Amino acid sequence: MAEETIVVALGGNAILQPGQKGTAVEQRANIRATAGAIASLVEMGHRVVVTHGNGPQVGNILIQHEAGSDQVPAMPLDVCGAESQGQIGYMIQQALRNELRARGLPASVASVVTQVVVRADDPAFGNPTKPVGPFYPEDRARVLETERGWVMREVRPGFWRRVVPSPDPVRIVELEEVRTLSEAGTLVIASGGGGIPVTERADGVLEGVEAVIDKDLAGQRLAVGMGADVFAIFTDVDRVALAYGTPEQRFLDRMTLDEARTYLEAGHFPPGSMGPKVLAVIRFLEAGGGRALIASIKQAAEALAGKAGTTIVR
Amino acid sequence: MAEETIVVALGGNAILQPGQKGTAVEQRANIRATAGAIASLVEMGHRVVVTHGNGPQVGNILIQHEAGSDQVPAMPLDVCGAESQGQIGYMIQQALRNELRARGLPASVASVVTQVVVRADDPAFGNPTKPVGPFYPEDRARVLETERGWVMREVRPGFWRRVVPSPDPVRIVELEEVRTLSEAGTLVIASGGGGIPVTERADGVLEGVEAVIDKDLAGQRLAVGMGADVFAIFTDVDRVALAYGTPEQRFLDRMTLDEARTYLEAGHFPPGSMGPKVLAVIRFLEAGGGRALIASIKQAAEALAGKAGTTIVR
Secondary structure (H helix, E strand, C coil), X not given: CCCCEEEEEECHHHCCCCCCCCCHHHHHHHXXXXXXXXXXXXXXXXXXEXXXXXXXXXXXXXXXXXXXXXXXXXXXXXXXXXXXXXXXXXXXXXXXXXXXXHCCCCCCEEEECCEEEECCCXXXXXXXXXXXXXXXXXXXXXXXXXXHCCEEXXXXXXXXXXXXXXXXXXXXXXXXXXXXHHHCCXXXXXXXXXXXXXXXXXXXXXXXXXXXXXXXXXXXXXHXXXXXXXXXXXXXXXXXXXXXXXXXXXXXXXXXXXXXXXXXXXXXXXXXXHHHHHHHHHHHHHXXXXXXXXXXXXXXXHHHCCCCCEEEEC | CCCCEEEEEECHHHCCCCCCCCCHHHHHHHHHHHHHHHHHHHXXXXXXXXXXXXXXXXXXXXXXXXXXXXXXXXXCHHHHHHHHHHHHHHHHHHXXXXXHHHCCCCCCEEEECCEEEECCCCHHHHCCCEEEEEEECHHHHHHHHHHHCCEEEEEECCEEEEEEXXXXXXXXXXXXXXXXXXXXXXXXXECHHHCEEEEECCCCCEEECCCCCCHHHHHHHHHHHCCCCEEEEEECCXXXXXXXXXXXXXXXXXXXXXXXXXXXXXXXXXXCCXXXXXXXXXXXXXXXXXXXXXXEHHHHHHHHCXXXXXXXXX
């Protein structure tokens, strides 16, 4: 099989699994397994670019910044996202380099700090919906609303969280740099956590904004920008399901672009989980991408061969 | 003048100035000024690679991790260093891209997460000397010694801090990736905070270690690896001084490699500040580097022209 360019989007549990606290030891063990799966794709001759989520990690960073805020200034959300790119990028980069080298493969891996442009007039900015960071009691929530201008929402009785906008990614700022490295044979890790959200002024100046970008939607922009043959979303389910969680639940091995659109519109995929993944896949195929996968990271190689996961084609 | 390759090492005050708390607003304002100075070098036709310190930033991150440690796991020091690379790299990268674009220059900038190999048998591991992170009362210090195996030292009566080794940098792991980007015209930010310290096992496996690497010594490895014509250490003093802080204090416009060695051996440069800078410069020139500068970031362009700062030549 000819070499393909594959953009791999890693979900949270490729790095941190439900129920785990998020120690470095836990994250490293998960990442080691993930690195093995990715290295298998490289071993098959493919060119791989990796992007990843950062939900649990940036959540922990926000808790740490809040806990230390009487001693040192808490950083805005864009800077916290950049910190999470450093943290996760480092761990993936080291594990992948080790794994590739152990297999006798060229072991060039690098994480690039990545900004992603969002539109300043994205409707999401008028309707922040994504809860981030720690839970607060109401009195502290009120203080944060006043002092920092945060939007707070009571997510459970007596427990408040900050909610932030989740605007649509428009453009990967460091796309050319990622491409340069990838073309030179480097396995690049980019656009971690959906990228650091920035707006672009009319004069071209980039400014960080306090928001979060869906990592699969940003991964789609990366995949198209890289001219990827395959956009592979690896997550914690084996396949896409219709009527998920109901008696009519049915897993799909294969889906066409038209079917994906129809199912998405019919409400088969929940907004917070499978919805954005299917939307990302639809956009990838609409932009000319060859095929997309939604599969478990444990079955990465099988999914690529069409023997596991859900393959989506035009 | 022909284009030169310049590796620029930015000191702490290029990012955060003494007396500042370290808010994102403060850091961004400092970095904007620094970006202007660096952009001037690019405008003169030079190829620039940037490295930077992370002392105040990783210090704050350690305080945050400690403050949040009853809620989320504190990360080891190598991971905290990686977080600081993301944080600082992002802010420099954004400011530089904005500045280059505003001047109508090609605006390709990228931060690469960078590991730096140190020797597992470096004598520094037997003698941790570098204080990092928060101050603790003695009882907490004793708990940390037992629970985490940290080495704690009473730095002021009643105030304890963790001390970690500061091993000598041997090799920039991501050197080839930095070179690839730089040769393609990208202004690369690399080896932040001296790089993430890792040891290399006999089988080639890299493992993070809890240590800090001097950013100027790591910058020297980067400069030699890049084949730099100029290694420029920008710091908070205008020039190198002999007998600093004494009535005999004398500033130097120029110094030869032999003189630098002699002055260093004679104890003119304090170990924690100018000492490692002069040592880094000596190593750069010994390895075949053309010339080195130690100067204020505010006089970057003048220093490069030999009209400010201290120039050190073979």
